[in-house]
Structures are given as structure tokens and as C-alpha cells.
Amino acid sequence: MDALPGVGHACGHNLIAISGVGVSIAIKKALEKFNISGKVELLGTPAEEGGNGKIVLLEKGAYKDMSACLMCHPAPGPVGAAGLAAGCKVVIDTTAGTFDLRQNSVLGGEVANIITAKYGSVDYEWGIKSASTDFGNVTYALPSLHPGFAIPTIKDGGNHTAGFEQAAATTVAHYACLDVTKALAATGIRVLIDDEFLAKAKKAYDEDVEVQNFFAGN
Numbered sequence: 001m002d003a004l005p006g007v008g009h010a011c012g013h014n015l016i017a018i019s020g021v022g023v024s025i026a027i028k029k030a031l032e033k034f035n036i037s038g039k040v041e042l043l044g045t046p047a048e049e050g051g052n053g054k055i056v057l058l059e060k061g062a063y064k065d066m067s068a069c070l071m072c073h074p075a076p077g078p079v080g081a082a083g084l085a086a087g088c089k090v091v092i093d094t095t096a097g098t099f100d101l102r103q104n105s106v107l108g109g110e111v112a113n114i115i116t117a118k119y120g121s122v123d124y125e126w127g128i129k130s131a132s133t134d135f136g137n138v139t140y141a142l143p144s145l146h147p148g149f150a151i152p153t154i155k156d157g158g159n160h161t162a163g164f165e166q167a168a169a170t171t172v173a174h175y176a177c178l179d180v181t182k183a184l185a186a187t188g189i190r191v192l193i194d195d196e197f198l199a200k201a202k203k204a205y206d207e208d209v210e211v212q213n214f215f216a217g218n
Contacts, residue, residue, distance in 0.1 A: 004049060010165035011049065012074035012151070015177040019072050020044070022178065026185035031192070038192040041066060045134070052097055054134035058141055067198060068107060068191045069144040070184045071135060074168060074177065076158045077150025099136035102208055106201040107145040107187055114183040140212075143205040145187070149180040 004010050024042040031038050043062055045053040063069060112122045135146050151173035157163025167173055190197050 004160060004165075007160065007162060008165045009168050010160050010162065012159070012164070012168040012173075013048070015074045015151075015168055015173060016071065017044070018174070019177050019181040019184065022181040023070060023185045023188060026182070027188050027192070030185075030189050036193060039065075040188065040192075048134060052134045052137075055097060055137050058137055063138060063141055066142055068104070068188070068201060069138055069142060070107070070188055071146055072177075072180045072184060073146060073148050074151045074173065075148040076153040076164060076167070097137075098132045098134050099140055100132055101136045101146050102139040102144075102212075103147075104139070104143045104145050104201055104204055104208075106197070106204045107143060107191075108147065110187045110190060110197070111145060111147055111180075111183045114186055115180070118183070119179045143201040145184075147180060147184075149176050151176050 003013065009015075020042055024040050027038075027040040030036065031040070043057060045057065047053045057063065115122050133146075135144070138144050139146065151167050151170070153167035154163040157167060191201065
């Protein structure tokens with residue numbers, strides 16, 4: 001989905017789509033296996049690259065019935081470091097109308113705990129929290145999380161380059177994608193079955209809104 005003209009999937013949207021489908025299937029299977037009531041929604045974003053597709057989806061009410069929203073994004077990492085960072089750096093072009101990412105601390109803490117226990121260390125400082133993206137607008141609307149995950153690439157092979165397009169097609173990148181997908185799916189299940197956990201995520205969101213309003217003078 002949403003490949004870049006002349007470059008292909010140089011922003012890793014092939015991996016993002018895999019993760020979205022994987023998270024949805026995993027949660028659906030768990031709900032069915034254990035007879036748990038709940039609903040999982042999978043959204044594909046039209047025209048994310050330059051079209052701010054998620055903003056349109058927000059305006060059309062696509063997120064209005066969601067308790068939380070989860071996605072991920074691949075980022076360049078040194079060879080051998082794939083999958084080790086849940087908050088890895090990624091350069092996302094700032095586009096008019098998009099907001100910064102307001103990562104939900106409760107959702108992020110759960111994903112980080114799973115990543116640390118199962119797959120490796122988490123880098124909290126080298127993050128994407130200051131990026132501007134249409135998912136940033138989603139994080140202003142409801143409890144949301146947008147972790148990055150590292151895939152090995154060549155020097156200067158960052159997002160929107162031919163080197164990153166090649167990296168996003170590798171087997172190693174797909175395994176890194178599956179690791180973060182499993183962590184996101186487990187977190188999504190907890191949102192559905194653990195009322196106290198969801199309440200904490202909502203409280204963290206509400207507290208963040210209060211901080212935003214304070215600095216905005218509202």
C-alpha cells in the first residue's frame with residue numbers, strides 16, 4: 001500500500017500493512033479461541049504519503065468506536081540490530097495539518113515490557129515521538145501507540161531511499177516486523193480483557209490532553 005513513485009516501498013508500508021493484518025488476525029483468533037467478546041478493526045490508510053489519509057478517516061468517523069489504536073513503523077538500524085528498538089528513530093516529513101505523536105504511556109509500557117522480555121532491549125530516547133505524521137492526529141483523538149522498529153539497512157539508507165526499499169524487503173526485516181506485531185497483538189488483547197489496564201490507558205490519555213490544553217492556554 002502507498003508505495004513511493006519511482007522508489008517503491010521505501011518507507012516500509014509493506015511491513016506496516018503486514019503488521020496491521022497480523023495484529024488483527026491474532027486478536028481475532030484469541031477472541032474466538034477463548035470465547036471473549038470484543039471487536040477488532042483493521043484500517044488501511046489511503047494516501048498517507050502526502051495525502052494525510054488518517055486525517056480524512058478521522059473526519060469521517062472511522063475511529064469513533066475504538067478504545068485504542070495501535071500501529072508501528074520500520075526505521076533504519078545498523079546491520080544486526082533489527083528488532084531491538086521499540087522506539088527507534090525514523091524521519092517522517094512534516095506535512096501541513098499533521099500533528100506530533102502523543103504516545104500513550106500505558107500502551108507503550110506494555111509493548112516495551114513484552115519486547116524486553118521476548119526480543120531484546122528497548123531504546124526510549126532514540127524515538128519518533130517528535131515526528132509529524134497523520135497518525136499524530138489519531139493520537140490526539142484517542143489512546144494510541146506508534147512504536148518504531150529497527151530493520152538493518154546500508155549507510156545513509158534511511159526512509160524514502162532506495163536502500164531502505166531494499167531493506168524493507170529482506171527476511172530479517174519481516175522477522176523484526178513479526179516481533180513487534182506479536183507485542184502489539186498482546187497489548188491489544190489486554191485492552192479488550194483487562195478493564196483496569198484500559199482505564200489506565202484512558203487516564204494517561206486524559207492527563208496528556210490536560211497538559212496540551214494547559215500549554216495551549218485553554
